[in-house]
Amino acid sequence: MKKLPVRVTLTLCETNTVFLLEIPSATAVRDTDEGNRVEADNEAYEYLTVGKGRNRKMLHAEVQTKPIIVKTRTTDYQRNKTKAGSSYCSVWEMFDTYKDRQDSEEESDDSSAESEIGEAIGHKLNEISSLDSFRLSTEEKQLHKLMKNSRFLEAVCVIERLLASNCFHEEQKIFRCLTVPDDFRxxxxxxxxxxxxxxxxxxxxxxxxxxxLDWNPKNKDLLAVGYGKFYFADQVTGLVLIWSIKNPVQPERQYNFTPPVTAVSFSKENPMLLAVGFYDGTVIVLNIASREKMIIGENVTPFEPCWSLCWNYGQTQGEEEVVCATFDDGKICAYSIQKKLEPFQLMRVAKADGKLKGYKATKKCTNLVIPVTRSV
Incomplete structure (x- = not known):
């Protein structure tokens, strides 16, 4: 059995202090450094709020402070209340429902086609006095309705391409450089x-x-041609046709205009956009993806005739592709699609005047005020 020790040594040490609750004092002892600072702050606050310091002059000035957008209560979204439900529907009920809807749609289409034909007939009554010629049969009404269907027009376009390829097969191969000769001939x-x-x-x-005329930069098969007048006294309307080598007989798109067309140009960034200039100075941008006349933008500012168009990235307009146009009075303007073809004048070309002796060339004009006139 082990004996107990005669002497036991105990060492006492202080443990870490644990604060369960601490309330810092908001006062300071007077006649100390901290107390003097608190008294000075209290006197300054009383001088600015109650004393003479409240009547100080103020000046309103602009600062570069970013506006802070604060969300109000009206922008909070309230959660919609939902409720689970169930119902039973038989196959016969679904069949009857879809059958009634299909019949109603067919009746509405027939009524709309008849109304359109009636409007067309009423428009022609002023020209022809005979009423018997306007009585269309059911087959003729169906034919008018079929000609307005976009899917039918696309099918007709494909059939025309197939028929044209039978007549222009060899020519199309030459155009596309597919007639490669034999290297061992x-x-x-x-x-x-x-x-x-x-x-x-x-x-x-x-x-x-x-x-x-202008070839499409992406699809080399498409050619845009603008038609107008040759002589000043000619009275003709404008026409823009989109031709394709797949069908040289009929155009893919046809757009009619009142003023004669003077210039056309395809966009390099968006090849479906076509800029068109007219004899009255109007500049428009067409979307040729649609068969209908879809005008993206139009400039109605009166100018002289527009002679040429091109798409370019102007430094003044940023990285956006703009339409540059030249006019008969010497103006060169840029148009932005995002700004609805708002004109921005880049420069104005002056008329070259004078000749050098002994040299058959025009001398550079130093007077920039003289405009270009077509009467010279």
Missing amino acids: EKIEYNYRLKHLWTFANEYTKGKSVNS
Whole structure:
């Protein structure tokens, strides 16, 4: 058995202090450094709020402070209350419901087609006095309704392309450089000559002159042609046709205008956008993705005739692609699509005047005030 020790040593030490609750004092002892600072602050506060310091002059000035947007109570979204429910529907009820809806849609389509035909007939009553010629049969009404269907027009376009490929198959291969000669042929001949492939023309282009044309930068098969007048006294309307090598006989798109067309240009960034300039100075941007005349923007500011158009990235307009146009009075303007073709004048070209002796060339004009006139 182990004996107990005669002497036991105990060491006493202080533990860490644990604060369960601490309320700091809000007062200071007078006649101390901290008390003197508190008294000075209290006197300054009383001077600015109650004393003479409250009548100080104030000046309102602008500062570069960012506005802080605070959400109000009206912007809070209240959660919609939902409730679970169930119902039973038989197959016969669903069949009857869809059948009634289909019948009602067919009746509405027939009534709309008849109303459109009636409007067209009423418009022609002023020209022809005979009423028997306006009595259309059911087949004729169905034909008018079918011609207004977009899916039918797309199908007709595909059929026309197939028929045109039978007549212009070899010419289309030459245009696309698909007639590659054999590298191992025995007889090699180089015959450089002009060969007529086809002519883009139909009954709508008769009597109109081609004033401008432009190939699509992305799809090389598409060609935009603007038709107008050749002589100043000609009284013709404007026409824009979108031709394709897949169908050289009929155009893919046709847009009619009142003023003659003077210039057309495709966008390099958005190849579906086509800028069109007119003889009265109007500049518009068309979206050729639609068969209907979809105008993205139009400039109605009166100018002289617009002679040329191009798409460019102007430094003054940022990174956006703008339409640049030149006019008969020497103005060169830029148009932004985002600003609804609002004109921005870039410069004005002056008329060159004078000649150098012994040199058959025009001398550079130093007077920039003289405008370009078409009477010279």
